[in-house]
Amino acid sequence: MTTRVRFAPSPTGYLHIGSARTALFNYLYAGHTGGKFLLRIEDTDAARSTDESTRSILEGLKWLGFAPDEEIVFQSNNAPKHRAIALKLLAEGKAYRDFTPKETRADGNIKQSIADRARQNQGEKNMRDNPFRDLPKEESDAKAGAGEPFAIRLKVPETGKTVFEDAVYGTQERDYKETEDLVLLRSDGHPLYNLAVVCDDIEMEITDVIRGQDHLTNTHKQVLIYEALGETAPRFAHLPLILAPGGKKLSKRIHGEIVSMTTYRDSGFLAAAFRNFLALLGWSAGEEREIYTLDELVEKFSLEHIHKNNAVFNFDQNNPKHWTDDKAIWMNAEYVRQMPLVELLPFVKAELKSAKLWRDEYEDEDRAHFERTIDLIRERFFTLKDFSNQGRAYFSEDFDFDPKAIDKNLKKFPDLQTWLPELADRLETIEDFTHDNLEAVVKNFAEEKGAKLGVIMNGARALLTGLAVGPSMLAVFEILGKEKSILRLKSRIAWN
RNA sequence: GGUCGGUUCGUCUAGGGGUCUAGGACACCGCCCUUUCACGGCGGCGACACGGGUUCAAAUCCCGUACCGACUACCA
Numbered sequence: 001m002t003t004r005v006r007f008a009p010s011p012t013g014y015l016h017i018g019s020a021r022t023a024l025f026n027y028l029y030a031g032h033t034g035g036k037f038l039l040r041i042e043d044t045d046a047a048r049s050t051d052e053s054t055r056s057i058l059e060g061l062k063w064l065g066f067a068p069d070e071e072i073v074f075q076s077n078n079a080p081k082h083r084a085i086a087l088k089l090l091a092e093g094k095a096y097r098d099f100t101p102k103e104t105r106a107d108g109n110i111k112q113s114i115a116d117r118a119r120q121n122q123g124e125k126n127m128r129d130n131p132f133r134d135l136p137k138e139e140s141d142a143k144a145g146a147g148e149p150f151a152i153r154l155k156v157p158e159t160g161k162t163v164f165e166d167a168v169y170g171t172q173e174r175d176y177k178e179t180e181d182l183v184l185l186r187s188d189g190h191p192l193y194n195l196a197v198v199c200d201d202i203e204m205e206i207t208d209v210i211r212g213q214d215h216l217t218n219t220h221k222q223v224l225i226y227e228a229l230g231e232t233a234p235r236f237a238h239l240p241l242i243l244a245p246g247g248k249k250l251s252k253r254i255h256g257e258i259v260s261m262t263t264y265r266d267s268g269f270l271a272a273a274f275r276n277f278l279a280l281l282g283w284s285a286g287e288e289r290e291i292y293t294l295d296e297l298v299e300k301f302s303l304e305h306i307h308k309n310n311a312v313f314n315f316d317q318n319n320p321k322h323w324t325d326d327k328a329i330w331m332n333a334e335y336v337r338q339m340p341l342v343e344l345l346p347f348v349k350a351e352l353k354s355a356k357l358w359r360d361e362y363e364d365e366d367r368a369h370f371e372r373t374i375d376l377i378r379e380r381f382f383t384l385k386d387f388s389n390q391g392r393a394y395f396s397e398d399f400d401f402d403p404k405a406i407d408k409n410l411k412k413f414p415d416l417q418t419w420l421p422e423l424a425d426r427l428e429t430i431e432d433f434t435h436d437n438l439e440a441v442v443k444n445f446a447e448e449k450g451a452k453l454g455v456i457m458n459g460a461r462a463l464l465t466g467l468a469v470g471p472s473m474l475a476v477f478e479i480l481g482k483e484k485s486i487l488r489l490k491s492r493i494a495w496n
Numbered sequence: 497g498g499u500c501g502g503u504u505c506g507u508c509u510a511g512g513g514g515u516c517u518a519g520g521a522c523a524c525c526g527c528c529c530u531u532u533c534a535c536g537g538c539g540g541c542g543a544c545a546c547g548g549g550u551u552c553a554a555a556u557c558c559c560g561u562a563c564c565g566a567c568u569a570c571c572a
Contacts, residue, residue, distance in 0.1 A: 178499055213501075
C-alpha cells in the first residue's frame with residue numbers, strides 16, 4: 001500500500017514555523033516512502049478562518065517548495081458529509097443529542113478559563129454524567145422535533161481504554177474515563193475538529209498522520225471515533241514542538257513576525273537553507289553533518305530518528321544581530337556562499353530587481369563580469385538582502401557610506417584627501433587593470449608617500465564601497481574596473 | 497487539579513550498559529591569515545536535572561523527586 005500523508009493547517013494565521021516543519025516532515029516521509037503528500041485546509045471554524053490566512057499559508061508552502069500531489073481539500077466543503085456521519089452515529093446509538101445550552105465564553109483567555117474550570121473539577125469527575133446521555137430515543141426525538149437546539153456528542157463507552165502506537169512516542173494508552181463525551185456536531189450544525197479530521201482522513205485514505213505533539217491527546221478522541229465508525233485508524237507519528245527561548249510557547253502575539261514563514265522569505269533567506277535548518281529541528285540523521293540537499297533529506301528521513309523532546313527556536317528580540325536563530329542564519333550563509341553560482345543567480349537577480357539595481361546586460365553582454373562580481377562578494381554575505389544592501393556599490397553609483405568606515409578609514413588620515421585622487425591618476429596609467437599590476441602601482445604609491453599600505457587600501461575601500469569590510473581591495477579594484485575606481489577615488493562626497 | 501509527554505554544553509544535537517577523561521554544529525572568546533573584514537585555519541569555554549536502585553560496569557535500564565511542556569472548548 002502506498003503511503004498517503006497530509007499536511008492540514010487551519011487558516012487562522014500565516015504559516016507558522018512549527019507548521020512549516022510539520023509540512024516538511026510529511027513531505028519528506030511521503031518522498032522517502034514513495035507515497036503522496038496531500039494538503040487539506042482545515043477551515044471548519046468559520047469565525048476564525050480567513051482567506052487571507054489560506055493565501056499566506058499557500059504562499060509559504062510554495063516558497064518552501066512543497067507542492068501537494070493531489071488537489072487541495074478544503075475541509076469546509078465536506079461539512080455536509082461530516083454532518084451525515086454524525087447523524088449516522090446518532091441513529092446507531094453511538095452518539096446522543098445533548099440539549100444542554102451552549103456555554104458562552106468570554107473571548108479573553110479561553111485557555112485560562114478552561115484550565116481553571118478543569119482545576120475546579122477536583123478529584124473524581126465523571127465524564128459520563130450528562131443527563132441527556134441516556135435519554136430515551138422517543139424523548140430525545142420529541143425535544144429535537146420541538147425545535148430545541150442540541151449538540152451531538154459521542155457516547156464514549158463506560159469502560160475500556162484507547163490504545164494506539166505512536167511512531168515517535170511509543171504505545172499510548174488512555175482510560176475511557178479520562179475522555180469526555182466529545183462534541184461531534186455543534187448545535188448550529190457545524191462539525192467539529194475531531195469529527196472532521198477523522199472523516200476526511202478516511203475519505204482521503206490517509207495512511208500516516210504526522211502532526212504536532214499538541215494533538216497527542218486528541219488522538220485518543222479520534223481513535224474513539226474510528227472505533228465508532230468501524231474503521232481502522234491510520235498510523236500516527238507526533239512531532240515534538242518548537243518552542244520559544246525559555247521553553248515557552250512560540251506565539252504570534254508575543255513573538256510576532258519571527259514565527260512566520262514569509263518573514264524569512266522576505267528577509268532574503270533561501271528556501272533550501274531554511275528547509276535544511278527546519279529538518280534538523282527535532283530530527284537528525286544520526287551523523288555529524290549539517291548540510292543536506294532536499295534529495296538527501298528525503299533519502300535519509302525516517303520516523304525513528306524523530307526526537308521526543310521539544311526544541312527551542314533560539315533568538316533574541318532585543319538584539320538585532322540575533323533577531324532569529326543563529327543557526328538558521330549560518331545555514332543560509334552557507335547556502336549563499338556555497339551553492340553553485342548558476343543556482344544562486346536567479347535569486348540574486350530577483351533581489352536586485354526588487355531593489356531597482358538590476359540591469360539586463362547582467363545576463364547578456366556583461367554576464368561574465370556580473371558572475372565574477374557575485375562570486376566575489378558572496379563570500380561574506382548571509383542573506384540575499386546583502387546583495388542589495390552591502391553589495392549596492394557594486395551595482396550602482398548611488399550607495400551609502402557607513403559613518404564608521406568614513407571615520408576609521410578616511411577622516412583619521414587627512415592626507416588621504418589629496419592622496420586618493422592622486423592614486424586615481426596613477427590607476428589611469430594602468431593598461432591591464434588586473435591584480436598584479438594594481439598591486440605594483442598601489443604599493444609603489446604608498447611607498448612614495450611614506451604611508452602604510454593598509455591606510456591607502458582601507459581608505460580606498462571606504463571610498464569605493466562605502467564600507468570598512470569586504471573582499472581583498474585589489475580584487476575590488478579589479479571587479480569594479482578602472483573607470484569606476486577612478487571616479488570614486490576622486491569623488492569628494494564621502495568627505496562631507 | 498487531572499491525564500499524557502519530556503529532561504545531554506547558552507541553542508540544535510550524537511550517543512541506547514563498557515570504545516564517554518561524553519562527539520559534532522551554531523553562538524561566544526582567543527590566536528593565526530588578511531597591512532580591512534563579517535571569509536578561512538587552529539584552539540578555548542561549555543552538558544548527561546536531582547536522589548535512590550539494578551549491574552563487575554549506567555548518560556544509557558528501573559523507581560522516586562524536581563522542573564518544563566501539551567491537553568483538559570459546541571477552537572483547531
